Amino acid sequence: MNPTLLQKIDGPADLRGLSRLELKQLSAELREFLLQSVSQTGGHLSSNLGTVELTIALHHVFNTPQDRIVWDVGHQTYPHKILTGRRDRMSTLRQLGGLSGFPRRDESEYDTFGTAHSSTSISAALGMAVAAKMKGEDRRSIAVIGDGAMTAGMAFEALNNAGVAGANMIVVLNDNDMSISPPVGALNRYFARLMSGKFYATARDTAKNVLKNAPPLFELARRLEEHAKGMVVPCTIFEEFGFTYFGPIDGHDLDSLVPTLENLRGMKGPLFLHVVTKKGYGYKLAEADPIAYHGPGKFNPAEGLKKPSGVPKTTFTQVFGQWLCDMAAADERLVGITPAMREGSGMVEFEQRFPKRYHDVGIAEQHAVTFAGGLACEGMKPVVAIYSTFLQRAYDQLVHDVAIQNLPVVFALDRAGLVGADGATHAGNYDIAFLRCIPNVSVLTPADERECRQLLSTAYAQNHPVAVRYPRGAGVGVVPGDGLETLPWGKGEVRRRGERVAILAFGTLLYPALEAAEKLGATVANMRYAKPLDAALVAELARTHDALVTVEDGCVMGGAGSAVLEALQAAGLNVPVLVLGLPDQFIEHGDPVKLMSLNGLDAAGIEASVIKRFGAKPALLRPAANH
Ligand SMILES: Cc1ncc(C[n+]2csc(CCOP(=O)(O)OP(=O)(O)O)c2C)c(N)n1
Ligand SMILES: CC(=O)[C@@H](O)[C@H](O)COP(=O)(O)O
Ligand SMILES: [Mg+2]
Numbered sequence: 001m002n003p004t005l006l007q008k009i010d011g012p013a014d015l016r017g018l019s020r021l022e023l024k025q026l027s028a029e030l031r032e033f034l035l036q037s038v039s040q041t042g043g044h045l046s047s048n049l050g051t052v053e054l055t056i057a058l059h060h061v062f063n064t065p066q067d068r069i070v071w072d073v074g075h076q077t078y079p080h081k082i083l084t085g086r087r088d089r090m091s092t093l094r095q096l097g098g099l100s101g102f103p104r105r106d107e108s109e110y111d112t113f114g115t116a117h118s119s120t121s122i123s124a125a126l127g128m129a130v131a132a133k134m135k136g137e138d139r140r141s142i143a144v145i146g147d148g149a150m151t152a153g154m155a156f157e158a159l160n161n162a163g164v165a166g167a168n169m170i171v172v173l174n175d176n177d178m179s180i181s182p183p184v185g186a187l188n189r190y191f192a193r194l195m196s197g198k199f200y201a202t203a204r205d206t207a208k209n210v211l212k213n214a215p216p217l218f219e220l221a222r223r224l225e226e227h228a229k230g231m232v233v234p235c236t237i238f239e240e241f242g243f244t245y246f247g248p249i250d251g252h253d254l255d256s257l258v259p260t261l262e263n264l265r266g267m268k269g270p271l272f273l274h275v276v277t278k279k280g281y282g283y284k285l286a287e288a289d290p291i292a293y294h295g296p297g298k299f300n301p302a303e304g305l306k307k308p309s310g311v312p313k314t315t316f317t318q319v320f321g322q323w324l325c326d327m328a329a330a331d332e333r334l335v336g337i338t339p340a341m342r343e344g345s346g347m348v349e350f351e352q353r354f355p356k357r358y359h360d361v362g363i364a365e366q367h368a369v370t371f372a373g374g375l376a377c378e379g380m381k382p383v384v385a386i387y388s389t390f391l392q393r394a395y396d397q398l399v400h401d402v403a404i405q406n407l408p409v410v411f412a413l414d415r416a417g418l419v420g421a422d423g424a425t426h427a428g429n430y431d432i433a434f435l436r437c438i439p440n441v442s443v444l445t446p447a448d449e450r451e452c453r454q455l456l457s458t459a460y461a462q463n464h465p466v467a468v469r470y471p472r473g474a475g476v477g478v479v480p481g482d483g484l485e486t487l488p489w490g491k492g493e494v495r496r497r498g499e500r501v502a503i504l505a506f507g508t509l510l511y512p513a514l515e516a517a518e519k520l521g522a523t524v525a526n527m528r529y530a531k532p533l534d535a536a537l538v539a540e541l542a543r544t545h546d547a548l549v550t551v552e553d554g555c556v557m558g559g560a561g562s563a564v565l566e567a568l569q570a571a572g573l574n575v576p577v578l579v580l581g582l583p584d585q586f587i588e589h590g591d592p593v594k595l596m597s598l599n600g601l602d603a604a605g606i607e608a609s610v611i612k613r614f615g616a617k618p619a620l621l622r623p624a625a626n627h
Contacts, residue, residue: 004029012084015083018060027254031282037078042297047146050076050277051076052079052282055083057254057257057261058142058261059084061258061261062142068125071115072115073102076146078090085108094589095590097588112124116423117389119363121144122159125169125171126158141167143170144174147178147188148178148183160241162241163241163243170273174277175275175277179362181343184340244272246272248275312474316452316474317346320385320412321350324385326482326484335375336350336351337371338358339363339368339386366393369409373402373409388413388416389419392434398411398438411465412456413428416428416469418587420595424588427586433558436558443466444459445506449474450478450480451487451528455468471553491528492526495525496522497523498524501549502523502541504538506551506554520610522610525537527560535570538568547578548575549609549610553601554581559581580609
């Protein structure tokens, strides 16, 4: 297709004058462009294919950026980026220095609010609506939220507030009957009921009749009110919250979308529009398998996703998934919990084999953690599989509901450290720092696949909360084995004996540390535990070396290196320490290997930092006699 129209769209103003026919042509061109573009960069495909028409309609009808659109999660904003002046930079998506995969206020004035963690859009849009009122500005705030994101408590906290605040805001529910995997829970069943059978047909027809033949706005508003009961299921929950509910309407039909939005634009108060779309729409392979195309890597659109050739390396996620099944087979008290991340957390097989002990609780991290606490109270052994970044949302639950009561919950923290293409919002840099300060909570940092499995078993054997953190992707390739053996509690190990400098490595940075140590002639310890720290090993290394270096893939402030400093101070040991880790700044998206290198956390970087601080090998620090 020759994208003649799309090439002329350098901003939403360019599509406001387009006819309905042209808008339809534009959506076909945009969808094709999107597919070609994402197939070359990788990224969130299915959700974006599903929001092409909705995005066009919103920018066509509303006066953006004066009117504010807040995209929930923001993984569906590629059409929005393409239409708001970033078409030519789509080839840089999610790469170092390139466009972010999520909305960013510093990227465009059309990105009104930074998102990536779900279910924040209604709160943010409400804030903007209230601010508009306070400033006497006549503009609209629109939150676009998916059916998956709608399941989170935060979304309902915002609805609860918005309804009584009476703000001029519109919530657009983009209901594609999918989260990353099939959606779960009562709300999903409720949406299905709203769409089902007679009601949907009647409502759709009524909506079309009312909304297509739009009379002048005030009259329309009055008639809409009169028709409201005919258009909606007798009082939807959204009306109970104080919203006026419209829909469901077909989110791929511009003939429904445009006039409906035009009418809502003229109405006041909290409005709720239920739009039905298909995830992956317009690309048959993604429609058939929206899960696989939720966030694919690069692929050939003509062929679709292919299995990687050769034997792929085992990922930490797979190590966890296999361990979970094996431990569940050995212990019937084990319960596996995921907040809507079945695939990403490696729980597909567990769900199939142990359906009664598998709980996808929806996008509800806070609930997931407290739910685990309740299970633990009754003698169950809950394992909460959660991305490091998403545990941030459940911090109070972790402290108040689990740690204070010292409940034996295992946290399998995937995506620890830098994650790469998703960038700062998804990086798991903070877990060591925010976990190790909580009494009763232990933090384990496996260095490779086998140790990950061993430390998961070790964590599981404890009678208090334990987090095991491991990164995205594969390790160095150490075969994890199939046993359920544990490792000594709180004990690190010396992996290389050297002299003068001892590198204390936490997690997978053990391997670059070993490589650097070869050049430096240094000792290397695999610390394994950020908490309880092996203080005896720290003291021994401090007494036998001139300097210590700590290495971790988390933030330096408050991290494992800080724990080492605290231990030295407590033991009255005075030895120079170089703390290596991630700096006090957000690390942007990009290739994770490159990012680690840029932050001095590969072998060459570690070596260079040690030499910079302590001099090259012979020059070192205290004379050996001082040991
Ligand atoms: C707090 C939080 N938990 C989990 C995720 C991971 N996540 C990203 S998209 C998504 C599914 C969202 O579903 P929905 O809102 O329906 O959008 P769709 O993918 O269907 O377009 C999930 C679970 C997240 N981004 N934020
Ligand atoms: C948008 C979102 O939060 C998820 O889709 C996330 O991008 C998944 O990350 P992984 O690819 O690491 O599972
Ligand atoms: Mg959805």
